[in-house]
Amino acid sequence: DIQMTQSPSSLSASIGDRVTITCRASQSISTYLNWYQQKPGKAPKVLISTASSLESGVPSRFSGSGSGTDFTLTINGLRPDDFATYYCQQSNRTPYTFGQGTKLEIK
Amino acid sequence: QLQLQESGPGLVKPSETLSLTCNVSGGTINSPTHYWNWIRQSPGKGLEWIGSIYYRGATNYHPSLKSRVTLSLDTSKNQFSLQLRSLTAADTGVYFCSASTTMILYYWGQGILVTVSS
Numbered sequence: 001d002i003q004m005t006q007s008p009s010s011l012s013a014s015i016g017d018r019v020t021i022t023c024r025a026s027q028s029i030s031t032y033l034n035w036y037q038q039k040p041g042k043a044p045k046v047l048i049s050t051a052s053s054l055e056s057g058v059p060s061r062f063s064g065s066g067s068g069t070d071f072t073l074t075i076n077g078l079r080p081d082d083f084a085t086y087y088c089q090q091s092n093r094t095p096y097t098f099g100q101g102t103k104l105e106i107k
Numbered sequence: 108q109l110q111l112q113e114s115g116p117g118l119v120k121p122s123e124t125l126s127l128t129c130n131v132s133g134g135t136i137n138s139p140t141h142y143w144n145w146i147r148q149s150p151g152k153g154l155e156w157i158g159s160i161y162y163r164g165a166t167n168y169h170p171s172l173k174s175r176v177t178l179s180l181d182t183s184k185n186q187f188s189l190q191l192r193s194l195t196a197a198d199t200g201v202y203f204c205s206a207s208t209t210m211i212l213y214y215w216g217q218g219i220l221v222t223v224s225s
Contacts (some may be wrong), residue, residue: 044154046212091209096156101153
């Protein structure tokens with residue numbers, strides 16, 4: 001299985017801050033990397049697919065980059081609605097695997 | 108816009124079989140557009156992809172669960188289902204059904220909490 005490791009596991013930030021979450025794959029996955037946002041009691045929602053493609057309706061303050069084994073999710077200008085848990089997921093090969101999540105909290 | 112809704116028991120005994128159904132609306136499961144997936148989430152293991160089924164019935168399972176899982180389609184009801192056998196406490200968690208294209212999980216059900224306990 002391809003292991004996905006996210007860092008940090010949790011992060012405290014303030015409204016308006018810029019934050020970066022990283023995701024590392026245990027082997028190269030090209031750009032088959034997706035980012036999801038999950039709020040308590042809800043299903044995850046895809047934000048970014050294939051490493052850097054912003055999904056329809058997702059605010060432009062979210063961006064993704066990377067290829068191979070190292071990827072980042074950046075949020076510019078945090079808003080209250082952004083405080084949630086973020087997961088990366090590789091879609092290069094089965095079994096499709098997720099990172100352990102990064103919980104973004106208000107400072 | 109696809110909508111998915113899980114249904115099934117919330118409490119199952121150890122060693123028994125879990126059967127969950129996902130009802131799909133806003134589209135047909137008998138279409139090559141999407142793959143139909145089950146994913147579970149538990150505090151101990153985070154998000155775990157269980158498997159997927161395609162419109163012609165082709166399946167793909169997580170190797171660690173393959174011996175205990177069966178996915179199936181019911182095109183007459185526009186539903187797909189999960190069976191997970193020989194349950195243990197480690198199978199406790201929230202189970203989601205999801206529709207994907209190229210394994211990007213675009214559409215999700217709300218999730219159903221399944222507890223394995225006697």
